[in-house]
Amino acid sequence: MRYDVVVIGGGMSGMTAAIRAASGMRSRGKTPHILLLEKNKKLGKKLYATGNGKCNLANRNLDLSCYESENEFFPYKIMTVNSCNEVEAFFRQLGVMLRDDHGYLYPMSMQASSIVWALSDRIRAEKIELHLSEKAESVKIQDGLYRVYTDQGSYETVNLILACGGAAAPKLGGSLSGYRLAESLGHTVIQPLPGLCKLKTKEDxxxxxxxxxxAEAALYIDDKLYMTERGELQFTAEGLSGIMIFNLSVPAAVYLKQNENVSVVVDFLPDLTEPAIISYLESFQSDNPDRTVLACLNGLLHEKISQYISKRMNISGKYTGELDKHTFYEIAKRMKRCIFPVISSGSFEEAQVACKGIDTMQINPDTMESRIQPNLFLTGEMLDVTGKCGGYNLMWAVITGIKAGNGIHI
Ligand SMILES: Cc1cc2nc3c(=O)[nH]c(=O)nc-3n(C[C@H](O)[C@H](O)[C@H](O)COP(=O)(O)OP(=O)(O)OC[C@H]3O[C@@H](n4cnc5c(N)ncnc54)[C@H](O)[C@@H]3O)c2cc1C
Structure with a gap:
């Protein structure tokens, strides 16, 4: 049998593309013959883990810092201020209302399973043929049609949508296979790197x-400020973590790969100036000369951070009465500019996304169709577009899936 569309990948992007292709065909009076291939035992396995199980699937705040790509403006030819409304309307049609938490969109139930169920139900209702536990291994072009070879058979199709995701989170389905399939069809792949992950620091x-x-954390590449993030900083035994570090990890991974010096400079007290900190230290000293340095720093910082700074400065055992003006200046400097040289980012196992990927210069942003092979569409995370934390990657997966589903040739 010849399919109208074969979609490889049953994640957010592939499911969206399949549904949109089916409904588009029906609205034009055609009966869709669509096959969705997913190598996992179930659809949307990764989705259950997103947003800590709540699935943060879009974000109303959009600016030029939200997406990173070597083809800098490509993401913004696709993502607009209306993208969030499109996501909302798509899920509304599937019977899921979204809730807006300061611009961050979640299913009203705050459960990722609502999203997976709605997508899976619509796939059934649209009579999209679903093959689970079946992996696409190669694709050939024969007489202007695509033939997809899997570990269980082969299928001929007019349109092919690659929605295989990236290499991150292999336990949830991440792999290199989408990049390889795209390469075999003539696409260029920019080496994927782990993104949205912790950073390992030189210092223990x-x-x-x-x-x-x-805190506020600033990313420096070769001593030049690259970007700054503010939010909650988390420490692990190996280094830095938390959402703001995840956002810094995308450019950090790229520059580490180029052997540049990468460091994160942490401001533990972004709301206080250095003079204000020094003034506090001086007044503490004059009121409490016989109390320890730790007691003094604990008035400003988390106890363990106070211990860390005083240990690094070799002043842990001292009393405040013993400190001079220069030491006060040094303490304030370390509170405002604590430098953590970075040696590596996390692995693909630890990363939420793969950054880099399929070169977007070869893709039409209006339809997600390949500029190299007609009737081939590429969507979602496998492309060289990475969103920051906050729903931007799922929003990208949905919007590119919608575009590809609308773009198929029938
Ligand atoms: C723990 C975690 C939390 C996250 N939280 C968020 C969040 O809250 N908000 C957000 O925006 N983003 C989040 N992300 C990122 C987001 O989940 C992904 O960017 C998004 O799911 C990508 O969608 P996709 O459809 O492109 O790829 P995927 O979701 O990876 O789907 C691709 C599918 O293709 C299948 N596949 C691959 N190759 C083949 C093949 N050869 N044959 C058959 N099937 C194949 C895979 O098994 C997979 O199911 C999170 C990621 C992780 C890991």
Whole structure:
């Protein structure tokens, strides 16, 4: 049998593309013959893990810092201020209402399973043929049609949608297979790297392990400021974590790969200036000269951070009365500019996404169709577009899936 569309990948993007292709065909009076291939035993396995099980699937706040790609403006030819409404309308049609939490969109139930159920139900209702536990291994072009070879058979199709996701989170389905399939069809792949993950620092952070604190973190590449994030900083024994570090990890991974010096400079007290900190230290000293340095720093910082800074400065055992002006200046500097040289980012096992991927120069942003092979569409995370934390990657997966589903040739 010849299919109208074969979709490879039953994640957010592939399911969206299959549904949109089916409904588009029906609205034009055609009966869709669509096959969805998924190598996992169930659809949307990764989705259950997103947003800590709540599935943060879109974000109303959009600016040029939200997506990273070598083809800098490509993401913004696709993602617009209306994208969030499109996601909302798509899920409304599937019977899921979304809730808006300060611009972050979730299913009203706050359960990722609502999203997976709605997508799976619509796939059944649209009579999309679903093959679970079946992996696409290669694709050939024969007489202007695509022939997809899997571990269980082969299928001929007019349109092919690759929605295989990236290499991150292999336990949830992440793999290199989408990149390989795209390469075999003539597409260029920019080496994928782990993104949205922790950063391992040169310095042992054992003393700070488990600490969570509000802070500002600045990413420096070869001593030049690259970007700044503010939020909750988490420490692990190996280094830095938390959402703001995840956001820094995308450019960090790219520059580490190029052997550049990468460091994160942490401001533990972003709301206080250095003079304000020094003034506090001086007044503490004059009121409490016989109390320890730790007692003094604990008035400003998490106890473990106070221990870390005083240990690094060799002043842990001292009393505040023993400190001079220069030491006060040094303490304030370390509170405002604590430098953590980065040696590596996390692995694909630890990463939420793969950054880099299929070169978007070869893709039409209006339809997600390949500029190299007609009737081939590429969507979602496998492309060289990475969103920051906050729903941007799922929003990308949905919107590119919608575009590909609308773009098929019938
Ligand atoms: C723990 C975690 C939390 C996250 N939280 C969020 C969040 O809250 N918000 C957000 O925006 N993003 C989040 N992300 C990122 C987001 O989940 C992904 O970017 C998004 O799911 C990508 O969608 P996709 O459809 O492109 O790829 P995927 O969801 O990876 O789907 C691809 C599917 O293709 C299948 N597949 C691959 N190759 C083949 C093959 N050869 N044959 C058959 N099937 C194949 C895979 O098994 C997989 O099911 C999170 C990621 C992780 C790991």
């Amino acid at each position: 952070c054992e003393l700070l392990n488990g600490v969570r604190t509000g």
